[in-house]
Amino acid sequence: MSTGKGLIFLGPPGSGKGTQAQQLSEALNIPHISTGEMLREAIAKQTPLGQKAQTYVDKGELVPDELLLGLIENRLNQEDAQQGWILDGFPRNVPQAEFLDKLLHKLSKFSQQAINLDVPDEVIIDRLLLRGRKDDNEQTIRRRLEVYREKTQPVLDYYRQHDRLSSIDGNRQLDKVTTTLKQVVS
Template sequence: MVNLILFGPPGSGKGTQSAKIIDKYGLIHLSTGDLLRSEIANKTPLGMEATKFMDQGLLVPDEVVIGMISSKLDANPDARGFIFDGFPRTTAQAEALDKLLALKKTAISVVLSLEVPEDELIKRLLNRGKTSGRSDDSSEDVVKARIVEYHNKTAPVADHYAKFGKFRKVKGDGSEAEVFDLLCKELNELVAEKV
């Protein structure tokens, strides 16, 4: 089983590249945002628990999110692997995820981080803001703040996985196809090892 975390600041191409990776390698996309919405819509016990916090304007506690991830893993016992999206965002979440995966007799295989220069990210996001209607992509100050927030929050998570030799940087400022080729070079080794 190949379990991948794809990192990258806003505008680095995570969404585009995730879709291509899922298609090529048959991994299951595990988006914590999608999981939350699904659990709430289906009125599951975890969804109802999450709603209690969200209705008060609070973040959903890590243990509730981990419970949702556990359910998703259990619902897909024959999966070739998972690509984690939006989680973990903190070292505590990374440690909780590692414990959960260990219980399931698996682990994070690799964390691939799309590295894109900040000026390129700003340009991409402002261009996206012109067509997407996303308010968080329309102001250069807001875009810069999001990039700083990303680096502040995820740097410790990167350090956590680097300790185990699982963190790799991938040049993310080439064409879509060039970046995908670089990601595939990293993943092909892992997939070959798991076969």
């Protein structure tokens, strides 16, 4: 088994996963792999994957597994991910978590640690409304949080049962959350 760091960032949309993953990516010199960014790029470029994903994103639904799995496998095989990586936005359900475990076993890669950024819903709604993306209105945000809780809570339980979950209070100043994350992953 490789000694590279495989980190999985979990938390609802707007919890600060992307920001914190970027900070840690720079500190550890490993790539921050955001499925959300990969999907937004595919949608913007109107790739076949992007066109399929667009219909789900517009409704505030999660993009189906089959659209994500190949994308993740290809990304983890790229050169810059050979010493470690931070996955942001994947896995979002237990079948994805199981797929990731099988994939990493097949690729003989990395110790894995899941980190959950815990932030209250009302704080998330305020953050996302301030962010001002076109797909961020209160109704869509509440639906995304509902879908997140329904689909992703079992993922937290999965990693907790495998003794690989650390939960961190994400409702603090950015630098305090970053400091805590560095302590948890070192």
